[in-house]
Amino acid sequence: MRPRRRKKMIRLETQYFNLNRILLLAVGLWPYQQSNFTRLQFIFLSTILTTSLIFQCTPFISQKCTPDLVVKVLSSASIFAFIVIIYNMFCVNIEAMKDLLEQLQHIYNEVKDKNEFAIINAYGYSAKRCTAAFTILGVCSIFAIIVAIFWSNICSNMLSKNVTQSRRLPIMMEYFIDQDKYFYLILIHICVAACIGTIVMVAIGAMLIAYFQYTCGMFKISSHRIKHAISINTLGNIQSKKIILILKGIISAVNIHRQAIKLSELLVSKIEKMLFCLIIVGVVCLSLNLFRIASHGDDTKEILFPFIFTTISILYMFVANYIAQDITDHNGDLFATVYDVQWHLAPLHIQKLILFLLQKGTKEFTINIDGLFVGSLECFATLVKTSVSYFTVMYSTQ
Template sequence: MTQKIIREFNGSSQLHCGSLKMHATGERYYKVNRILLKTLGLWPYQQSYFSRIHKTLFVSLLLTFILVQLLVFVTTQYNTNLLLKIFSFAFPALFVTIKIDCISTIELREIWNEQVKKMLEQMRDDWRLLKDKLEVDIIEKYAYNLQFSTIISIVIGLFCSFLLIILQFLPLILDVILPLNESRPFQAFAITEYFFNQEKYIYIILLHEILAYSIGIIALYGTFITIMIYIWHACALLKITSYRIENAIEKSALAIPVFERHFLFYQKIVHAVLIHRRAIKFAKLITSNFTLLFAILIIVGVSSLSINLLQITLINDSTEDACIVTTFIVIHLSYMFIVNYGGQKVTDHGMELYKAIYNGLWYAAPLHIQKLLLFMMKRGNINVTSIFGGLYEVSLEGFASLTNAAVSYFMVMYSTR
């Protein structure tokens, strides 16, 4: 009896150590996201007085950058080209400002912290629940692929930012390499009004602009990667559910006596149902408490894309403006496509689960287990990424709808300019 207790204790200790190891492995894949959120002051486990000052400073820099662009209308005569050029810079800045500012408000900050903590804790619990090596390999594969894609996208973003900085300072560089009789004209990309001599304080203006761009990029990456981590984790859970269903009822098990076979089926199906319920719950948490925020971001994002599409048609001979606006358009389309692609992958994984149940040996299971499988088939066929009461669906079809809306608004503005 004593030896039996010791064996059980050793087994539970090994299981606990294995859970901690899986937990540590999972944390390793999400370090980039944690660093970005800490930089923004949005990490839920680091809500000190300093982090609030941090967020306030970032939001202030972005808001002042938008304000100095709008102040141009005070000192400059209004025209359509000027309006579009200012809005093509102001709307992207407004997009990332809304992301930080809304989350920084007291009510949404509490919701954000609570929900992010809840989702992070569920992710850790999900990693601990996995005891099968193949299941651990599945979730690690998804986490690794997302980590690799994140690093690649950040490298591409840094490279593009470096090229834009070089383009910004190109007149100064050319004055050193290929000097002329007079200095080349030099100004910031965005049209701004500071009510002081901009030529004299051009480096302060550029510092303000570069800081605003840097904060915007960090905010865009930080919140975007967080959403994609949650989406990919939901996909991994659905994939593990499909794996459990496919291995729950095997032909070799049909030779087992009926009572033992039914107990085995029941045990495996219950484990699959558990993971499936957690996957559905996790997918619903992604959008359940931020519907209003996402609605505002969609409106601002589509408007920004439409304005930049119109702006690119009005650029005549300015290579710098063409590069900037083209970059903005690519960022808009890439952001919308990747987020909607993630939603589509969740839906596709739900359909894969449906097919795994349908093609399995469900008819060999007892009646009460068949009812569980029928319930899972129905839930697997439901789109788990619908938001705004089903008015908008995060999918490739949703991406096509957003793009179509942006192009439609662009055509209307272009025809009435």
């Protein structure tokens, strides 16, 4: 007899999370490698980001507080507050992230059907493509930010070599030192903080998207199992063996559906406070930067960074709500599949089980944040509309 072939074990973090691993290692947040060095790395990077945020708020101490000063300071400080929040809160929940990866690995190991392998692989490669796209976007953003920071000073030096001009920082900050003497050191600090912040946003955002992509894959597998189980009825007469196969198929579909919901709720519960803070900060950031763009529309230098911050805020809110909407749609697709299959050909007791599934499908599964925000494209539209409303109020009372 030939020895039975064993299923080849594939580690998800090496097969599909390799780029995520590199990005998170760069900022000291990869869950499987938490050594003393990575802790020191996190402290160092967190210090750079936090000091950058603090020095953006210090103008409130050194200057007279006016509405214009508040808008200038908070329009840039809010985006750095956004980054500091996600960086520190992700670190706090790093053990939970590791546990989620291990649960995904366990579910992947339980998959045996080749069609289910194909579904997992499709969603795994989709997550890899999303991570690659965000990485390319992040690299382009870093390049654009560095050029934007140094561009005005380069132009000033080229156009007026013999004229002494006061140097201006790209964003309002106060270091309580001689700004002209240490100007380029300050610029380097801003550049480093901006580059670290960009990597942090890309790394954490791409990792969360990958988690939810696999959750969508689990919903898809559940739909496949339901369809396969009920299709057994069309193969001929209903026999006891077929009934057992149908029941096993329905049970396995319900099990992986429950696992998908459990993983989604567990992930959301761990990052719920982070998401709530990001929603508030994102709306404030978008409103203030829209106001700055409208107020300085004829000055390219003044609107350059507000435009970048506005783009980042809108993009992040859209992607987060799009992923949440995608999970809701995948859950709805499962019950649409249950409704579409030929369940009326099944035995009566199986039809009753399917009716229970259809009744459960009347309650929509959503990503809920503190009972106040439900992740969806409608929520994205609401957040943008709210930001525009605040901007309109500020601009009308200018």
